[in-house]
Amino acid sequence: MPVPRLRRLLAGAAVAAVCAAPPAAQRLPVDRAGNLFFARASVNGRATVWLTVDTGANLTVLDPAVAQSLDLPVLDPQSRTDVGSGVGPTDFSRTRGVAVRVGDLPAFAPPSLFLVPVRSLSGFVGHAVDGVLGVDFMLGHVVEFDYRAGAVIFHDARSFVYRGTGQRLPMDITGNVVTVRGSVTLSDATTLGVRWLVDTGRAGRPLLGAPFVRAHRLVERFAIPAQFGMSRSVNGFMRSRTASLAAIEFGSLRIDRPDVDLSEADSGLSASDRYDGHLGAVALSRFRMIVDFSRRELILEPR
Numbered sequence: 001m002p003v004p005r006l007r008r009l010l011a012g013a014a015v016a017a018v019c020a021a022p023p024a025a026q027r028l029p030v031d032r033a034g035n036l037f038f039a040r041a042s043v044n045g046r047a048t049v050w051l052t053v054d055t056g057a058n059l060t061v062l063d064p065a066v067a068q069s070l071d072l073p074v075l076d077p078q079s080r081t082d083v084g085s086g087v088g089p090t091d092f093s094r095t096r097g098v099a100v101r102v103g104d105l106p107a108f109a110p111p112s113l114f115l116v117p118v119r120s121l122s123g124f125v126g127h128a129v130d131g132v133l134g135v136d137f138m139l140g141h142v143v144e145f146d147y148r149a150g151a152v153i154f155h156d157a158r159s160f161v162y163r164g165t166g167q168r169l170p171m172d173i174t175g176n177v178v179t180v181r182g183s184v185t186l187s188d189a190t191t192l193g194v195r196w197l198v199d200t201g202r203a204g205r206p207l208l209g210a211p212f213v214r215a216h217r218l219v220e221r222f223a224i225p226a227q228f229g230m231s232r233s234v235n236g237f238m239r240s241r242t243a244s245l246a247a248i249e250f251g252s253l254r255i256d257r258p259d260v261d262l263s264e265a266d267s268g269l270s271a272s273d274r275y276d277g278h279l280g281a282v283a284l285s286r287f288r289m290i291v292d293f294s295r296r297e298l299i300l301e302p303r
Contacts, residue, residue, distance in 0.1 A: 028154065056199030095112065205258065
C-alpha cells in the first residue's frame with residue numbers, strides 16, 4: 001500500500017501545547033486500517049474527525065477543510081518542500097482557537113495549529129483522514145500501541161510502571177522528533193548503526209533515508225534488480241528501491257531477513273539527515289510498543 005508521509009512542518013519546531021495528563025489509562029476510540037491507527041476526535045465540540053496517531057509527525061495538524069467548516073481563521077499561508085516525504089512543495093497555513101478532544105482525554109488546545117491538506121491521502125490509506133495526532137499531543141504521556149488488540153492506550157505517566165520483560169531502549173526527543181538507535185546487518189554480514197525515526201504513521205516496511213543509502217552505496221550493492229517502490233505523501237511521490245537485509249536489531253531483539261525500502265529522494269523528509277531511516281508499522285506491529293515520553297524510553301515487547 002502506498003505510504004503517506006507527513007512530518008516536521010518547521011525545522012526544529014516544538015509547540016508548547018495545553019494538554020494535561022489523563023487521570024488514568026484511557027483507551028482511545030480508534031479504527032485500524034492496515035497498520036495505521038485512526039482516532040475519532042471532535043474539534044471545538046462540533047466537527048467529528050479522524051486523525052492518524054503518528055509518532056513520526058512532530059506536530060498535530062488538521063486539513064484546511066476542517067477549519068473551513070468551523071469558520072476558523074486561516075493565517076500565514078506558505079509553501080515548503082520539507083513537509084512530507086515526497087519531492088514537491090506543500091501549501092500549508094495556521095489557525096488558532098482550536099480544541100481537539102479524543103475520547104476522555106483532556107482537550108488539546110495549542111496556541112496555534114497547522115493546516116495541511118491531508119484528506120487527499122484517504123484513498124491511499126483506505127480510511128478517512130482529516131488530520132494527524134502528532135508528538136506534541138503525546139508529550140508527557142505513556143502511549144501504548146497494541147497492534148494485536150488494535151488498541152492505542154494513553155497511560156498516566158505519574159503512575160505508570162512497566163513490569164513486563166520487553167526490550168527497553170533509550171529514546172531521543174529533539175524538536176518533537178522521536179528516534180531510537182539500533183543496527184542493521186547487510187547481506188554481506190556488514191553491521192551498521194542506524195538512528196531510526198519511530199514512525200507509526202508509516203504503514204509500510206522500514207525505509208532507509210537517502211543520505212544513509214548514498215553513504216553506504218546500498219542501491220549499488222544490495223538493491224534487488226527491477227524492484228521499485230513509490231510512496232505517496234502530501235507533497236507527491238517518493239521513489240525507492242528494495243533490498244533484503246540479514247537482520248535489524250534493537251538491543252537483544254532481532255528481526256531476521258527483513259525487506260527494506262532504500263530512498264532515492266533528493267528532497268523531502270526521506271532525504272533528511274536528522275535520522276537514518278523510518279521504522280514503520282510493518283516492523284513495529286511485531287511488538288506491543290510502549291512509548292514513554294516522560295521517561296524518554298521505548299519498550300518493545302515481542303508479540
